[in-house]
Amino acid sequence: MSQIASIAKEVASHLLTIGAVHLRPEEPFTWTSGIKSPIYCDNRITMSHPEIRSKIADAFVQTIRERFPDAEVIAGTATAGIPHAAWIADKMGLPMIYVRDKAKGHGRQNQIEGSLTKGQKVVVIEDLISTGGSSLKAAQAVQAEGADVLGVVAIFSYQFPDAEALFNEAGVPFTTLSNYTELLAVAKEQGIITPEQENVLVEWRKSPRTFFA
Ligand SMILES: O=P(O)(O)OC[C@H]1O[C@H](OP(=O)(O)OP(=O)(O)O)[C@H](O)[C@@H]1O
Numbered sequence: 002m003s004q005i006a007s008i009a010k011e012v013a014s015h016l017l018t019i020g021a022v023h024l025r026p027e028e029p030f031t032w033t034s035g036i037k038s039p040i041y042c043d044n045r046i047t048m049s050h051p052e053i054r055s056k057i058a059d060a061f062v063q064t065i066r067e068r069f070p071d072a073e074v075i076a077g078t079a080t081a082g083i084p085h086a087a088w089i090a091d092k093m094g095l096p097m098i099y100v101r102d103k104a105k106g107h108g109r110q111n112q113i114e115g116s117l118t119k120g121q122k123v124v125v126i127e128d129l130i131s132t133g134g135s136s137l138k139a140a141q142a143v144q145a146e147g148a149d150v151l152g153v154v155a156i157f158s159y160q161f162p163d164a165e166a167l168f169n170e171a172g173v174p175f176t177t178l179s180n181y182t183e184l185l186a187v188a189k190e191q192g193i194i195t196p197e198q199e200n201v202l203v204e205w206r207k208s209p210r211t212f213f214a
């Protein structure tokens with residue numbers, strides 16, 4: 002198994018172990034995009050597990066060093082990307098910023114907090130990519146300040162083709178530590194999901210916008 006494949010499996014296993022993954026096909030979750038889903042991956046739970054959040058930060062650092070070795074600034078997306086960005090920036094000895102979903106309506110009216118100068122090479126850290134809308138918006142806010150976004154790195158992706166197309170169109174590379182395929186494989190291997198649950202998860206994934214419509 003390649004190192005990247007083993008990270009994907011390990012991270013999926015950590016998310017399952019700490020109870021970050023919630024299944025509720027009978028009462029689907031509503032995502033930020035409005036998509037109704039039988040699954041919600043609450044990566045915020047990682048904050049409460051020091052050993053696991055540190056392993057995740059190590060995996061982020063390794064990925065950034067391999068994929069974006071010229072990174073100068075680590076940017077967290079508000080809110081769930083912020084703590085991870087802080088741990089990564091600390092491990093790498095790099096400056097950190099964070100990006101609000103919109104500019105504040107008071108004070109300095111910033112969307113980006115922290116110091117960022119034109120031309121700086123930035124890696125955007127997100128906890129999770131569904132449609133990719135939130136992380137791409139953050140990346141574009143950084144670009145609007147004249148900085149150079151090397152890419153987006155997230156803990157997890159649902160691997161929607163639409164999300165990939167969105168990043169490709171915007172010319173923003175992205176990569177994730179783990180993903181839906183790996184999560185289902187580990188959950189199945191560990192007997193965490195029943196064949197019926199697996200079937201719902203596989204079928205929903207084929208048409209996530211209309212499955213519960
Ligand atoms: O790829 P997308 O379709 O944009 O969805 C993913 C986003 O949704 C969640 O954030 P949420 O909006 O729940 O806010 P939070 O980070 O403040 O919890 C998650 O943390 C990502 O930022």
Ligand SMILES: O=C(O)c1cc(=O)[nH]c(=O)[nH]1
Pocket residue numbers: 031032033034040041042043044129131132
């Ligand atoms: O798309 C979302 O809003 C979303 C999905 C998910 O699984 N987890 C999460 O935190 N947000």
